[in-house]
Amino acid sequence: MYILMRANGKLLLSGEYFVLDGAVALALPTVPGQTMRITEEGIEGLLRWTSIDSDGKPWFEGDFELPGLSYIKGTHEDIGQRIQQILEAICTLSPTFLLNQTCLTIETRLEFSRLWGLGSSSTLIYLLAQWAGVNPFQLLKSTFGGSGYDIAAAGQAGPFLYRVGNPPEVTPCAFQPPFASQLYFVYLGQKQDSREGIHRYRERQPVDQSLIDQVSALTHSFLTCRELTEFDQLIRTHEVLLSDFLDLPRARDLYFSDFWGEIKSLGAWGGDFVLATSARSETETQAYFNESGFSVFLPYRQLILT
Numbered sequence: 001m002y003i004l005m006r007a008n009g010k011l012l013l014s015g016e017y018f019v020l021d022g023a024v025a026l027a028l029p030t031v032p033g034q035t036m037r038i039t040e041e042g043i044e045g046l047l048r049w050t051s052i053d054s055d056g057k058p059w060f061e062g063d064f065e066l067p068g069l070s071y072i073k074g075t076h077e078d079i080g081q082r083i084q085q086i087l088e089a090i091c092t093l094s095p096t097f098l099l100n101q102t103c104l105t106i107e108t109r110l111e112f113s114r115l116w117g118l119g120s121s122s123t124l125i126y127l128l129a130q131w132a133g134v135n136p137f138q139l140l141k142s143t144f145g146g147s148g149y150d151i152a153a154a155g156q157a158g159p160f161l162y163r164v165g166n167p168p169e170v171t172p173c174a175f176q177p178p179f180a181s182q183l184y185f186v187y188l189g190q191k192q193d194s195r196e197g198i199h200r201y202r203e204r205q206p207v208d209q210s211l212i213d214q215v216s217a218l219t220h221s222f223l224t225c226r227e228l229t230e231f232d233q234l235i236r237t238h239e240v241l242l243s244d245f246l247d248l249p250r251a252r253d254l255y256f257s258d259f260w261g262e263i264k265s266l267g268a269w270g271g272d273f274v275l276a277t278s279a280r281s282e283t284e285t286q287a288y289f290n291e292s293g294f295s296v297f298l299p300y301r302q303l304i305l306t
Contacts, residue, residue: 002039007126008305009033009111009118010153011185011266011273013175014219014238015162017201017246019147023215025162026175026222029153029305032111034123038131042103049074049083052109059114066101086128089142093134116187116296117272122150130155137168146198158306161219179228180300184276185266186289187296188251198268204245214241232262232277239264259288 008029015025032054042048047069051060062074062083069087071080091097098104108127114120121144129136136151149162152170159175162168177183218238225231239250242265251274252263261278278285286297 002037003131004035004037005127005130006035007033007119007123007130007154008156010122010150011118011304012149013159013264013266013275014222015215016265016267016269017198017242018207018212018215019149019162019164020198020201021207021212022164023212024219025147025149026159026173026219027149027153027156027162028159028175029156030112030118030303031305032118032303033154034111034120034127035109036124036127036131037107037109039105039107040101040103042105044103046072047098047101047104047106050105050107051079052107054110054113066104067099069098086125086139086143089139090128090132090134092142093138094132097132097134115189117267119150119154123154126151126154156305159304161223173223175223176306177231178226179231179277181282182228182278183300184278184282184285184289185273185298185300185303186276186294187273188255188294189296190272200246204247207245211241211245228277228279235262235264235275235277242269255292255294261285 009032011028011030013026013028015023019025045066047064047066049062049064050058053059060074060076060079062080063072064070064084064087065072069084069091071084074080108124110120112118125140125143126136129139137148140146140148140151147164148168152160152162152168156170156172159173161171161173218234221234225234243250246269248269251265252259256263260280261276264275266273266275282299289297
């Protein structure tokens with residue numbers, strides 16, 4: 001007997017950082033996500049865990065006690081301890097979780113590179129919460145923290161507006177602009193720690209309500225925009241606002257100053273993916289980024305769940 005579950009990855013198109021203080025954000029679930037297979041078999045008294053990357057190779061293997069859930073041994077101590085923390089947090093929310101389980105085998109499998117920042121942690125939180133029957137937002141709060149938009153993305157069928165709250169406001173929306181074929185995602189190759197980014201943002205506190213309102217207004221404008229030139233202007237406005245507040249340079253200024261389109265950071269600034277807009281052909285646009293040293297280039301239609 002086994003259980004097979006799946007969750008979507010995530011990207012945040014607008015509202016990064018300010019979403020933590022109530023700004024409305026536009027979130028995009030991604031086509032690649034993560035699956036989790038749970039099998040009631042194995043060695044008595046053990047939960048055997050294997051995490052597999054998108055290349056089909058294990059990147060973590062470990063053993064945990066049953067029913068105690070203490071980490072015994074594995075390939076990476078820090079990851080084993082983190083999984084133990086999540087399992088213990090689930091037990092706090094649901095005291096009977098795995099209480100009578102004598103053996104288990106769990107295999108998680110990423111559909112994207114774990115270096116890409118598309119939600120290897122958030123999809124795991126969502127999958128474990130669904131399996132255990134606990135609130136995924138509460139589980140996130142007691143483990144990784146953050147706004148929770150990534151948890152919402154794991155279970156959504158397409159783009160949505162997100163606002164923090166108890167419970168969070170999740171509003172599905174149709175974001176498929178006429179210029180979607182001119183939107184691309186480029187991986188910068190510098191995976192960012194979201195918690196570090198949040199810490200930097202918190203150091204800039206307090207946030208004036210007028211900034212929150214401005215970001216929310218930009219999100220709604222992104223959603224209703226019908227022309228690429230207008231979309232580019234919205235990106236510039238959003239990027240300058242964040243750049244000034246965080247005192248960080250734009251990715252466009254750092255890497256793509258001679259690019260003819262616009263560049264928008266997504267999520268934690270400084271790494272992971274950026275959004276690129278281009279009025280030129282896909283072939284010419286991809287050639288620019290490849291020749292600039294960025295090999296991961298994905299069209300909107302290929303990456304985003306719509």
